[in-house]
Amino acid sequence: MGRGAFCCFAPLGVWEWQARCLRYGALGVGDFFAYTAGMNTFSATAALFVLFAGLADHPGNVFLQDEAVVLSAPGGALWRVLDERNRVVSSGRLDGAKLAALGQPGVGWYKVEFLSEDGSQVGWTTMGVLSRLVAPVPENSPVCVDAALSWLSDDADARGHLSRLAALAGVGWIRDRIHWREMQSEPDTFSPENKYDQTAAMERKAGLEVLQVFHTLPKWVVDSAPEQDPRCPDLRQVYAFCKAMSTRFQGRVSAWEPWNEGNASNFGAWPINGLCSFQKAAYLGFKSGDSRVVVGWNPLGGINTPSLVRGILANDTWPYYDTYNLHSYDWPHAYEALWGPAREAACGRPIWVTECDRGIAAEKDSPSGDLSLENDLRKAELIAQEYASSLCAGAARHFHFVLGDYMEGLTQFGLLRRDLSPRPSYIALAAVGRFLAGAQCLGRWSTAGAPDTWAVAFRAQPDGVARDVLVAWTEAQVDWPQRGKARVAWRLPEGIRVESAFDYLGRSLSNGVPDALSSAPVFLVLPAGEAAKLPLSKPPVLARRNESPSSVVLQLQWPEARIVMHKEGWTDEHDYEIAPEIESELRVHVYNFGSNSVEGSVGVSQAPPGWTWTPERLAVSIPAMGRETVMLRLRAVKNATPDALGERVRLEGDFGPGGRPALAFRVRTEVP
Numbered sequence: 001m002g003r004g005a006f007c008c009f010a011p012l013g014v015w016e017w018q019a020r021c022l023r024y025g026a027l028g029v030g031d032f033f034a035y036t037a038g039m040n041t042f043s044a045t046a047a048l049f050v051l052f053a054g055l056a057d058h059p060g061n062v063f064l065q066d067e068a069v070v071l072s073a074p075g076g077a078l079w080r081v082l083d084e085r086n087r088v089v090s091s092g093r094l095d096g097a098k099l100a101a102l103g104q105p106g107v108g109w110y111k112v113e114f115l116s117e118d119g120s121q122v123g124w125t126t127m128g129v130l131s132r133l134v135a136p137v138p139e140n141s142p143v144c145v146d147a148a149l150s151w152l153s154d155d156a157d158a159r160g161h162l163s164r165l166a167a168l169a170g171v172g173w174i175r176d177r178i179h180w181r182e183m184q185s186e187p188d189t190f191s192p193e194n195k196y197d198q199t200a201a202m203e204r205k206a207g208l209e210v211l212q213v214f215h216t217l218p219k220w221v222v223d224s225a226p227e228q229d230p231r232c233p234d235l236r237q238v239y240a241f242c243k244a245m246s247t248r249f250q251g252r253v254s255a256w257e258p259w260n261e262g263n264a265s266n267f268g269a270w271p272i273n274g275l276c277s278f279q280k281a282a283y284l285g286f287k288s289g290d291s292r293v294v295v296g297w298n299p300l301g302g303i304n305t306p307s308l309v310r311g312i313l314a315n316d317t318w319p320y321y322d323t324y325n326l327h328s329y330d331w332p333h334a335y336e337a338l339w340g341p342a343r344e345a346a347c348g349r350p351i352w353v354t355e356c357d358r359g360i361a362a363e364k365d366s367p368s369g370d371l372s373l374e375n376d377l378r379k380a381e382l383i384a385q386e387y388a389s390s391l392c393a394g395a396a397r398h399f400h401f402v403l404g405d406y407m408e409g410l411t412q413f414g415l416l417r418r419d420l421s422p423r424p425s426y427i428a429l430a431a432v433g434r435f436l437a438g439a440q441c442l443g444r445w446s447t448a449g450a451p452d453t454w455a456v457a458f459r460a461q462p463d464g465v466a467r468d469v470l471v472a473w474t475e476a477q478v479d480w481p482q483r484g485k486a487r488v489a490w491r492l493p494e495g496i497r498v499e500s501a502f503d504y505l506g507r508s509l510s511n512g513v514p515d516a517l518s519s520a521p522v523f524l525v526l527p528a529g530e531a532a533k534l535p536l537s538k539p540p541v542l543a544r545r546n547e548s549p550s551s552v553v554l555q556l557q558w559p560e561a562r563i564v565m566h567k568e569g570w571t572d573e574h575d576y577e578i579a580p581e582i583e584s585e586l587r588v589h590v591y592n593f594g595s596n597s598v599e600g601s602v603g604v605s606q607a608p609p610g611w612t613w614t615p616e617r618l619a620v621s622i623p624a625m626g627r628e629t630v631m632l633r634l635r636a637v638k639n640a641t642p643d644a645l646g647e648r649v650r651l652e653g654d655f656g657p658g659g660r661p662a663l664a665f666r667v668r669t670e671v672p
Helices: 014-023 029-036 048-053 156-168 195-205 219-224 235-248 272-289 306-314 332-338 340-346 373-392 424-435
Strands: 062-064 069-072 078-082 088-093 099-103 108-115 121-130 143-146 173-177 184-186 209-214 255-258 324-328 351-356 395-401 440-445 453-460 467-474 487-489 500-502 516-518 522-526 552-557 562-568 571-577 584-592 598-606 612-614 617-622 627-635 647-654 662-668
Touching: 069 121, 078 099, 088 099, 099 108, 108 424, 121 424, 143 424, 156 195, 173 195, 173 395, 195 209, 209 351, 235 255, 235 272, 235 584, 255 272, 272 306, 272 552, 272 662, 306 340, 306 571, 306 647, 306 662, 324 340, 332 340, 332 373, 340 351, 351 373, 373 395, 373 424, 373 440, 373 453, 373 467, 424 522, 552 598, 552 647, 552 662, 584 598, 584 617, 617 627
Parallel strands: 062 121, 143 173, 143 395, 173 209, 209 255, 324 351, 351 395, 467 516, 571 662
Antiparallel strands: 069 099, 078 088, 078 108, 108 121, 440 453, 453 467, 467 522, 487 516, 500 522, 552 584, 562 571, 584 627, 598 617, 598 647, 612 627, 647 662
């Protein structure tokens, strides 16, 4: 089920929608009623004037395939257009107004050079030509993009252009960010309308569903936390903020992530139990403000390691997220194996990959952070590999990071250049948006050749028609310098019908199905049901766990323990460390986010042998929206083995109708 499984939004008024479509010459009245029959979401209607008519002002030099391409020139007398292989496609002379009329070069990515009479270059830019989308993006389409518009651009017009460029590429969802401190400067002071409201409105106007995330605390929240501990904020403030945000952005923001990569040292260095307690309060707050909004798990930085996932499950966190969200910066061939623990943590909920990429170094002498042409092509080839492999590994939605120009050090992540003109990877995204529209993965054809040869089958809606789509490529398990060199002979089994074939930039392959695969994926469009003739390995699926969330939430504060980091590969994990054989006091904050007071008790339900607790159980009574703190004293013995990372401790409450909240954390007793 698509977006409607979680939320239903008021659509654009049908007559307003019709007026827009007729204004842009996109549809006739009969087409309008055919397309709107049964539709009930904003994005399935409001985006059509963008998708069908294109962008009249052509931000970023992006055109549709039947539009005449005209660019303004920075100078010179001549122009020439080169394709992604540096081959001259066309050339000509600038007119007196310094406009380059380039004709209709066809779907693809192009570099446009402006030259003096002697042939020396006086300037250049890039442009893209996309296939015109002829149907709305399906509600369940998995093709999404992280854009961080509110943070990466200070210009409102640029944010509007980026929103529309995302929609034009066939993207259904866009990920953005807010700062808590800019929305709520003091406990009782919320900001008036600001750039976050305006950007969300722009994104929705472009027909995009919005996923929003925040990951910093205002100073006043930290100052009011117990002992000003930023990893132990008052969860009532978290609840209140999330409730206010889901109320404020209702109908504009469709989904929320409470925090981002909190286990990572640069995003808070939180122990997993702290993230779980935060998640629970945020979930209850978001749902209190808008019961239909989608609340995702706050995605971890690095890999979802088995120990972090055990912490999520030991804290009984799964009732507090509608989707399990993760980030991945690994190569596509590793997704299925690396995401095994994440699929376990999802407990049958949809998996959203809300950041994914492999950043690539920009040219050292490029003032605008551009890639070499070779690296531009490698990145473009990665796009379809990434989306297809992600969906094959169990993802329901995939957000590539990131749409606009963005660098960390020398590493470039953006699909667009600084002036919004496209890199080849943006054109590749539009091809994925077209051919994997509404895609559901059917499985991988595992007998297609060597292990590095991929053929992933989907039931999708390319150009609005139900079809099977096969995405096929070959690539060695190597880093950027060695990529792009793979090639293998390949053929489909006898009897498989193929209606059309396209390359990784969305261009029709005149010779049909290729007899060899390369690093550049191809899209093969088959009749619906045709992929069933292939021996497919099905995507992994786990059973759903359906427990209800408790209105009582437990939170640990342990001033006498150190929080220490352990790296599992390149993933940060943080745990508590104490000296053995010394009694230590723990504070357990017990919150009641229900509308009635509750009474119950909290005690230790799991601890290593030989550890002692005083008392073993404590009675507690909490008013509605209140917090009480109970104290427990622990004496631990040394870890059983010298290299042990820690022992798991679990507390459990019993509050009758308020539920049985859990709090589980890992303790190390090996002190340097």
